[in-house]
Amino acid sequence: MSPHADSLHHRRVWWKEATFYQIYPASFKDSNGDGWGDIPGILQKIDYIASVGVDVVWISPMFDSPQIDMGYDVSDYEAVYAPYGRVEDVVELVEACHKNHMKIILDLVVNHTSDQHAWFKESRSSKDNPKRDWYFWRPARHDEQGNRIPPTNYRSYFAGGTWTWDEHTQEYYLHLYDKSQPDLNWENEDCRRAIYNSAMRFWLDKGIDGFRVDTVNKYSKVLPFTDAPVTDPTSDIQPAAQMWCNGPRIHEFIKEMNRDVVSQYRTYDGQPIVTVGELSLCSHPESVVPYVSALEKELDMVFQFDITHLGQGPPGCNDKYDTAEWKLPEMKRIVEKWQCFIEGTDAWTTVFNENHDNGRSISRFANDAPEWREQSAKMLALWLIGQTGSLFLYQGQEIGMINAPKEWNMQEYKDVESQNYWAEAVRLAENGTDPTRKERIAHGLQLMARDHARLPFQWDDNVNGGFSTGEPWMRVHDAYKGVNAASQEKDAESVLSFYKRVLRLRKEHKDVFVYGTFELLDPENLGTFVYTKRYQEKTALVVLNFTTTSQSPPDTKDMKLLVSSHPKTTADILQPLEGRIYTNYKL
The missing domain is CATH 3.90.400.10 (Oligo-1,6-glucosidase; Domain 2)
Incomplete structure (x- = not known):
């Protein structure tokens, strides 16, 4: 890497220091009682969003759509799905975000359209x-x-x-996804130009500040199409991601998108707009760097999904929801890999553990039992805010929302992926091909289904958690009376109050948290996750107990406690599910 590239890595850009907040519009706030969240509902809650301390609002697809895949099947890029509102409502939301000193990005879904487009x-x-x-x-x-x-x-x-x-x-x-989602042919230049005009310039001209780019490494297919190797002899169809991920022209296509569209626009306050790509099936850093190298001028950063795939079978394979037990050292190695891969490069990284496609982080990575939920939420907050990169939160994460109750039956799961996997499991179990498949897939869906993140936001203890006065499109979590934003706003010790506090700390200590170098300590410890962050002479030590038993903390002499997630922290004992951050300096 050239000295010029290394200097670009240290270049400070607004989106590197930003906290992004993802909103899933169907499930955020319903303003008119029809059971669907909508854009006016988001507008009603703009003060709340700003109060959390986020810098960028990311709206998941609100474009016109038959909603087979919850808006990731777009039938018109230049229109809004009627239950969500109108184009004018989105323009009003853009202006409201800017007025509150927040930027706003939209989803860019251009690997495929709806078959109704x-x-x-x-x-x-x-x-x-x-x-x-x-x-x-x-x-x-x-x-x-x-x-x-x-x-x-x-x-x-x-x-x-x-x-x-x-x-x-x-x-x-x-169609790589549902049959209602035919793949666009990026090889066709007229098609690409239409995508740029309809899906990108239309909204950029209305003042948005960038895009989260869906399925960004699937635009270039390996042509001509040939059969994938048979890795599952029991099936006529085979996992084939190598036939469409990171294809031969992918970097050419993304460079063109950046050159012809993205680089031509600025944010409302005159900064470069931002792009963050969804980069699946890129497990090697050397395959990721070309997408996010500043010199390459493709994307600003990407989501790499090793962390959310922990304990999961490979995507696109029969066993995605055939879960496997994982141990803490596996998680540590994943975090270390994607924290360290940018060192000595001009690339950038993202920090997240929730989104609309995964189970809730407390249920996945910690303990969602009622007696441990709050401690888990706060510990995981510290896990995130200490890490280098741009931070992404998902709606409800800041109040400690958890997965749907295990008592719910599979009919409550609405997502097309969940339904398809469950139907397949039922068929294979009942015809004797795989007798235990129903139980295994039910367990996997209870832990990792995309539905968990899509339960309506829990605003207060009124009917339907304050989400809607009508019948919600998806059932509200049974725990909404005890877990909701209104009660937490009044409680200085709540998960929400803790998130507000630590997001401020992340900004105040951005040298070491956002830009510092990561070093993993005690990698094989099964109970605690400990890492340091260094920036010049500044050092922070992040200490996390992932168990429900007390643990011994590391030696912290000559360091000062910056924050603990536990109300009764003591020097010689790390409380169950406690997180702490120490520093060797004062502000």
Whole structure:
């Protein structure tokens, strides 16, 4: 790495120091009693959002959509799903964020559209339509008996195959996700130009400050399409991510997007706009750096998902929800890897442990029993705020929301992925192929289903947790009377109050927390997670007890306690699920 690149790593840019707050609009706040959260509901809560101490609001897809995949199936990039509001409401939200000194980013979902999008309707109308090549169409193959079979043997992310037969034009179209989400063909330049205009410039011209870029490393497929190796002999369809992740033209496409669109815009206060990509199946740092190197001019940062995949089977495989027990040293190695990979580079990283696609962090990584929930939430808050990179929080994380109760039956799970995996498990169990599959997949969904993050936000102890006066689209957590924002705003010792405090500390100590170098201590300890952060002569020591028993703290002589998550902290005992941060300096 050149000296110039290293200096770019230390360059201070607003988004490196920012705390981002993700809002899932269906589940945040319903303003009109129809059971769906909406943009006016977010506007009603803008003072609350600002009070948490966040710098950027990220709105998950609110575009027009049939909602097969909760808005990640866009039917019109330039319109808003009617139950969420109108384009004018989004413009008002942009202005409200800016007025409260917060920036706002939207989701950019351009690997695929809905099959209801006008582009796809044209594409499937005839083989000679000008937009036919905007999607991937291929003729059928035939087996030895003459039966029609798909062009390849790929398994989709939502279980099932990736090809759907279209009777009208007698060809198959490709979809990595649900059959209602056909993949756009980025090889077609006219298609790319339309994406830039409709999905990006339309909203940038209305004042947004950047994008979270969905499925960013899947735009370039490996062509021509060929079968994936058979790794599951029991199935006709095979995991095939290598056929569409990090394809041959991916860096060319992202560079073009940055050059032609992103670099042409500024935030409301004149800063560069921000892009953060969803980068799946990139387990090696050397495959991630090219996407986020400042010199490469592609993306500012990405989400790398090793931490949220802890204990999970590989995405796109039969066993994603076939969970495995994990030990704390595994988590430490993941954090260390993605904290340290930017050192000596001009790359940047992200810090998160929740989003709309995963179970809640308390339930996943700590202990969500009523007697441990608050301590778990506060300890995990310290785990996050000490780490280098841009910090991302998900709605409800700041009040310690947890997974749906295990007593709920599978009918409460609304997500298309959960439904597909459950239906597959029922079928394989009942036909004798895999008799214990139902129990195993139920356990996996209870821990890691995307539904858990989508339970409505718990605002107060009124009906439906204050989310809606109508019947919510998804059941509200049974614990809303005891876990809600209104009660926590009045309590100086609440999870919410703690988050506000530590987010301020992160800003006050940004040299060491945001920009410092990470060093893992005692990596094989099964109970405690201890790391240091260093910036020049400043050092912070982060000490975390991931167990429900007392532990021995490390030696902290010559260091001062900056913050503890426990009300009764003592020097010689680390309380159950306690987190602490020490420093060797004063502000």
